[in-house]
Structures are given as structure tokens and as C-alpha cells.
Amino acid sequence: MTAETLPATDAAPASLSLRLREGTRPEHEQAETTGFVEKLMGGELDVAAYTDLAAQQYAIYGALEQASAQIRDDAQGATLVFDELTRTPSIEKDLAFLVGSDWATEIRILPATEAYVARLLEVGTSLSAYAAHAYTRYLGDLSGGQIIKRMMERHYGLGPDGLAFYTFDEIPKAKPFKDVYRERLDSLDLTDEQIAETVEEAKLAFRLNSALFAELGAIHC
Numbered sequence: 154m155t156a157e158t159l160p161a162t163d164a165a166p167a168s169l170s171l172r173l174r175e176g177t178r179p180e181h182e183q184a185e186t187t188g189f190v191e192k193l194m195g196g197e198l199d200v201a202a203y204t205d206l207a208a209q210q211y212a213i214y215g216a217l218e219q220a221s222a223q224i225r226d227d228a229q230g231a232t233l234v235f236d237e238l239t240r241t242p243s244i245e246k247d248l249a250f251l252v253g254s255d256w257a258t259e260i261r262i263l264p265a266t267e268a269y270v271a272r273l274l275e276v277g278t279s280l281s282a283y284a285a286h287a288y289t290r291y292l293g294d295l296s297g298g299q300i301i302k303r304m305m306e307r308h309y310g311l312g313p314d315g316l317a318f319y320t321f322d323e324i325p326k327a328k329p330f331k332d333v334y335r336e337r338l339d340s341l342d343l344t345d346e347q348i349a350e351t352v353e354e355a356k357l358a359f360r361l362n363s364a365l366f367a368e369l370g371a372i373h374c
């Protein structure tokens with residue numbers, strides 16, 4: 154289904170999960186095809202490039218998961234917070250392996266990451282913005298993230314030690330989990346205006362990721 158074929162206004166309105174998927178399709182395609190992502194996935198870069206991405210993700214998930222901790226105090230927000238998705242401890246493990254025990258003082262955070270983090274800290278505790286950012290990252294990690302994991306194993310010889318971020322020990326099958334996550338999104342009691350805001354924020358979340366890939370590309374490609 155394309156954006157043009159979404160139900161017309163007199164039909165049942167499209168669910169939030171469908172609106173998110175359709176609404177961010179062009180941004181997804183753009184993020185997926187940036188030079189950095191294509192070269193990293195194609196084996197043309199090196200472990201240093203992957204490590205730099207992991208360092209940026211450390212800052213991003215720190216801010217996202219800080220928002221998760223706050224939003225779970227809200228009855229609706231709590232329905233979107235799953236402990237099994239938490240990524241910060243996994244990224245810490247990866248960085249300790251990839252950089253060494255002094256990783257926290259060795260990594261540097263890029264301006265595009267700072268901008269992404271600032272946005273998360275600014276809006277992340279609003280229900281619609283949280284839904285948008287959590288959807289963009291976690292459903293992405295459970296989808297394309299699994300392809301990235303296989304490519305990192307294949308091209309750069311990484312194993313479980315450097316790839317904990319992409320390994321969801323408590324989610325043995327991504328598909329049923331993603332279905333539950335979409336049901337939770339669709340059960341949120343949001344106004345039309347909030348639904349539109351959520352889709353707009355998810356598009357922004359994708360653009361923030363693309364801007365980060367552009368910066369990583371300028372360094373590593």
C-alpha cells in the first residue's frame with residue numbers, strides 16, 4: 154500500500170502503525186541508502202566506522218531511555234516501554250569490547266548526535282514524540298538492525314561481543330514482538346492532531362539519523 158492508497162477520510166482512519174510505516178517510507182529509503190550505510194553494509198569500511206556508529210548510539214539511547222524511564226509513569230506511555238528493548242547496557246558492553254575499558258573517555262560525540270540527543274531531551278517525554286522516536290529506533294533495530302548485524306559478522310569478523318546492541322536476548326522472534334508493539338501504538342488514545350504530530354516527529358527522527366550517517370560518512374567514507 155502506498156501513501157496514495159491510504160483509506161479516504163470517509164473510510165475507517167488508518168491506524169497509527171500504518172500511518173508511521175507509510176508516512177516514513179521515503180525517509181526510510183533515504184536513511185537506508187546513505188553512502189555511509191551502504192558502504193558499511195557492503196564491507197567497504199572497517200571496525201572503526203562501526204565503533205564510531207556504536208559510540209553515537211550510546212548517546213542517542215542514553216537520551217531515549219532516559220525518556221522511557223519518565224514516560225512509563227504515564228499510564229499510556231507505560232504501554233510502550235519494554236525492558237527487553239533496553240539497549241544502553243548492550244551498547245556499553247560493545248564499546249568496552251571495541252574500544253577498551255576506558256571507552257567512556259575515548260569516544261567522541263558528533264554534532265549530528267548532539268542535535269539528535271537535544272531533540273530527544275526536548276520532546277521525548279511527550280507521549281506522541283516518545284512514540285515516534287521509540288518506534289523509529291526499536292522497530293528499526295528489530296528489522297533492518299538484524300540485517301546490519303549479519304553484515305557486520307560477515308564483513309568485519311565481529312561476533313556476539315561487538316554486536317550485543319543487535320542481539321535481543323529476551324525477544325527470540327522479532328515478528329510477533331513487532332506485532333505487539335504495533336498493537337500498542339494503535340491502542341494509544343491520541344487525537345487526530347496528535348497522530349499527525351507523531352508521524353511528523355517520526356519523519357524528523359529518520360532525518361536526524363540520516364544527518365548522523367552523513368557526518369559519519371564524511372569521516373569514514
Ligand code: HEM
Nearest residue numbers: 173174184185190194288289290292293296297300301362
Ligand atoms: C541498513 C539499513 C537498513 C536496512 C537494510 C533496513 C531494512 C528494513 C527492513 C527490511 C524492514 C522491514 C521489516 C519488516 O517487514 O518487519 C525495515 C523496517 C523498519 N526500519 Fe529499517 N532498514 C535500515 C535502516 C533503518 C534506519 C536507519 C532506521 C531508523 C533509524 C530504520 C527504521 C525502520 C523502522 C522503524 C522499520 C519498521 C517499519 C514498520 O513496519 O512500521 N531502518 N527496515
